[in-house]
Amino acid sequence: MNTSGRALRILQITDCHLGRTGHSSLLGMDTRASFDSVLELVKQNYPEPDLVLATGDIGQDGSVEAYRYFQDKMSVFSCPVFWFAGNHDNFPAMLEVAGSRGALEKTFASGPWQLIFLNSAVPGKVHGFLRPKELSLLNRTLEATPDKFALIAFHHHPIDTDCQWLNPIGLRNREAFFATIDRYPQVRGVVWGHVHQEMDQRRGDVRLLAAPSTCIQFEPRSREFGVGRESPGYRWLELHPDGRIETGVVRADHIEFEVDMNSGGY
Numbered sequence: 001m002n003t004s005g006r007a008l009r010i011l012q013i014t015d016c017h018l019g020r021t022g023h024s025s026l027l028g029m030d031t032r033a034s035f036d037s038v039l040e041l042v043k044q045n046y047p048e049p050d051l052v053l054a055t056g057d058i059g060q061d062g063s064v065e066a067y068r069y070f071q072d073k074m075s076v077f078s079c080p081v082f083w084f085a086g087n088h089d090n091f092p093a094m095l096e097v098a099g100s101r102g103a104l105e106k107t108f109a110s111g112p113w114q115l116i117f118l119n120s121a122v123p124g125k126v127h128g129f130l131r132p133k134e135l136s137l138l139n140r141t142l143e144a145t146p147d148k149f150a151l152i153a154f155h156h157h158p159i160d161t162d163c164q165w166l167n168p169i170g171l172r173n174r175e176a177f178f179a180t181i182d183r184y185p186q187v188r189g190v191v192w193g194h195v196h197q198e199m200d201q202r203r204g205d206v207r208l209l210a211a212p213s214t215c216i217q218f219e220p221r222s223r224e225f226g227v228g229r230e231s232p233g234y235r236w237l238e239l240h241p242d243g244r245i246e247t248g249v250v251r252a253d254h255i256e257f258e259v260d261m262n263s264g265g266y
């Protein structure tokens with residue numbers, strides 16, 4: 001592997017839950033306003049990523065307008081922006097707005113790194129599942145690129161969280177996913193959204209990472225659904241030429257957001 005050169009800088013934004021109009025909200029939070037605040041923060045702290053990765057639940061109501069809003073906002077970045085579906089998304093509407101597969105491509109290679117984006121959404125369901133087609137793409141790509149480090153992204157969590165209520169709605173066939181990546185020592189990271197909170201764990205040499213939502217947060221360590229007090233935010237990742245991943249989460253702590261803290265779900 002070529003271990004010289006600089007790191008590939010990635011911005012991960014996730015679970016934006018954007019709606020059809022400027023008045024759309026989730027549990028009382030204005031999701032366009034919180035998304036805009038997170039992007040303001042990105043502009044100040046991480047203005048020139050090499051790639052933006054939006055890991056699902058970009059829209060809340062499946063409307064074309066929500067994806068248009070997202071796409072317009074992404075035009076501030078001069079780098080490639082990749083997005084894929086979560087359980088709340090509407091793939092045909094995403095495709096209509098994207099105009100071509102461009103932003104919805106499944107793989108991207110840069111220097112010593114190979115990125116693979118999978119669709120874990122199951123129509124009409126909240127939980128995730130990687131269909132044989134997705135696992136086969138994963139397997140094929142990893143087999144073809146043994147000389148590149150790999151980062152894999154999809155929407156649903158492939159490991160349990162410390163929130164009991166979230167565990168049944170993660171990736172259901174996680175064993176098949178891990179059985180696949182265990183055959184490829186070049187895999188260095190897996191990133192996802194869905195859990196509306198930060199996670200950073202390891203499984204051997206593989207970093208397992210989740211990012212906060214750009215809108216409401218879920219309360220960590222809770223048996224039942226609970227809204228978290230933390231602010232919306234984003235994750236940055238730097239993929240180094242020697243296979244190391246540096247990463248962190250930044251939150252919009254300076255802004256007051258309205259959210260219904262007593263909600264029992266949505």
Ligand SMILES: Nc1ncnc2c1ncn2[C@@H]1O[C@@H]2COP(=O)(O)O[C@H]2[C@H]1O
Nearest residue numbers: 057087088126165169194225264265266
């Ligand atoms: N009280 C609840 N109990 C279980 N699941 C819930 C509850 N409220 C919402 N959900 C679902 O859990 C999902 C977690 O993330 P999503 O934003 O995908 O959408 C959420 C809802 O579909």
